[in-house]
Amino acid sequence: MLQKVSRFFTQMFAFIFEVIIAAAYGRKPRFNKGGKQFFLFSIISLLLLIVFFNISAGNKNSNDTNSNTLKSYDFKNNESTSSATQDQNTVLVTRVIDGDTFEIYSGQKIRLIGINTPETVAPNKTVECYGQEASDFLKSLLENTRVSLVKDVSETDSYGRLLRYVYLDNLFVNEYLVKEGYAEVSTYPPDVKYQEVLEQAEETARTQEIGLWGNICSTDSEQTVIDSNECTIKGNISWAGEKIYHLITCKDYDQTVIDEKRGEKYFCTEEDAINAGFKKAANCN
Numbered sequence: 001m002l003q004k005v006s007r008f009f010t011q012m013f014a015f016i017f018e019v020i021i022a023a024a025y026g027r028k029p030r031f032n033k034g035g036k037q038f039f040l041f042s043i044i045s046l047l048l049l050i051v052f053f054n055i056s057a058g059n060k061n062s063n064d065t066n067s068n069t070l071k072s073y074d075f076k077n078n079e080s081t082s083s084a085t086q087d088q089n090t091v092l093v094t095r096v097i098d099g100d101t102f103e104i105y106s107g108q109k110i111r112l113i114g115i116n117t118p119e120t121v122a123p124n125k126t127v128e129c130y131g132q133e134a135s136d137f138l139k140s141l142l143e144n145t146r147v148s149l150v151k152d153v154s155e156t157d158s159y160g161r162l163l164r165y166v167y168l169d170n171l172f173v174n175e176y177l178v179k180e181g182y183a184e185v186s187t188y189p190p191d192v193k194y195q196e197v198l199e200q201a202e203e204t205a206r207t208q209e210i211g212l213w214g215n216i217c218s219t220d221s222e223q224t225v226i227d228s229n230e231c232t233i234k235g236n237i238s239w240a241g242e243k244i245y246h247l248i249t250c251k252d253y254d255q256t257v258i259d260e261k262r263g264e265k266y267f268c269t270e271e272d273a274i275n276a277g278f279k280k281a282a283n284c285n
Contacts, residue, residue, distance in 0.1 A: 090146040097121065097275045099134030099182055101161065102142060109277075111161040112174050113152055114198050116186035118212060121275050129217035134182040141176075142168065152191040163191060175201045181211020233267040234258055235278045245273035250284040 095103040099117025103109050117138075118131030149164040157163055166173040174194070177183040179201035187195045206213045234246045234256045245267060246253045258264045267273040270280070 090148050092146050093142045093144065095275075096135065096139040096143050099131060099138050099177070102138065109159075109161040110149065110164050110166070111157055111159075112177070112183075113163050113165055113191050114185060114187045114194060115174050115178055115183040117177065117183045121272050130182070130212040133211070134177070137180070137182050138177070141173070142166075147173070152193050154191050165194065172197075174198065178202050179204055179210075181205040181213055184212070231266040231268040233270065233273055235265045235267050235273055235276065237262055237264050243276075243278040244281050245270070245278040246281045247284050250281045252281065252283060 092105040093102050094105050097103060097109065098120050100112045100115055101109060117134040118128030120127055120131035120135050145168065148167040149162070150167065151162075151164060154163050172194075174183075175197055178185060178198050185195070185198045185202045187198065205211060209215070232248055234253065236244050236246060236256050236258065238244065246256050247270075258266060265276075267276070267278070273280075
């Protein structure tokens with residue numbers, strides 16, 4: 001059988017070679033009896049072989065592609081479940097409110113889980129030591145950058161802010177703020193997944209007397225107290241839920257009554273009002 005196949009291919013290539021030589025010298029091919037028919041049969045057989053090998057190669061490439069796609073899908077799935085920094089989407093930080101709270105592009109406020117920084121924006125309250133430094137540090141770190149948000153158990157706090165662990169690339173921001181002395185640990189069940197990590201970071205900061213654990217925040221250090229008499233800006237919430245603040249120079253200032261039960265409040269500065277999500281009234285001078 002192999003001898004017949006070998007003889008067939010030898011004759012086929014001999015006929016093809018004769019045709020090429022004849023074409024080169026401008027003469028007709030010299031075929032034996034039945035040679036033309038064999039030559040045509042040989043050409044057709046050769047074309048069929050070429051088509052067959054092309055189809056086989058195409059099927060192999062398709063199988064390889066499908067295999068690679070599946071491997072890629074499995075890898076991504078494994079990666080997403082093995083790393084806490086993976087989230088559905090990264091978000092753009094548009095505004096830092098204070099040392100542990102910021103706002104993203106959608107307008108939603110994010111509260112970092114498990115930590116607390118000194119107070120800076122609460123009306124009628126002391127501006128606590130190292131609070132402004134913590135706020136400025138978070139601004140320099142996150143403002144106008146994209147971060148990943150990771151939930152623990154709770155979705156939001158009592159103020160409607162999303163409770164999240166925050167990652168800037170591979171930097172665990174919650175831990176970083178504590179370790180650098182800008183925040184202290186403040187965990188509440190059930191959101192305690194990284195409590196030990198945060199406590200270790202705080203111990204490091206305390207031992208090295210970093211930030212708010214240093215001499216700058218000793219009991220003898222000066223703290224700024226906002227005089228409640230100076231907090232004259234009225235933060236009003238309309239029945240439609242719109243937050244508007246009124247200065248003394250605004251036309252509706254005297255008619256505006258603050259109802260703290262509805263979340264309305266007085267602000268000491270316009271910056272405080274803006275940070276709390278209020279907008280300036282349109283009829284102010």
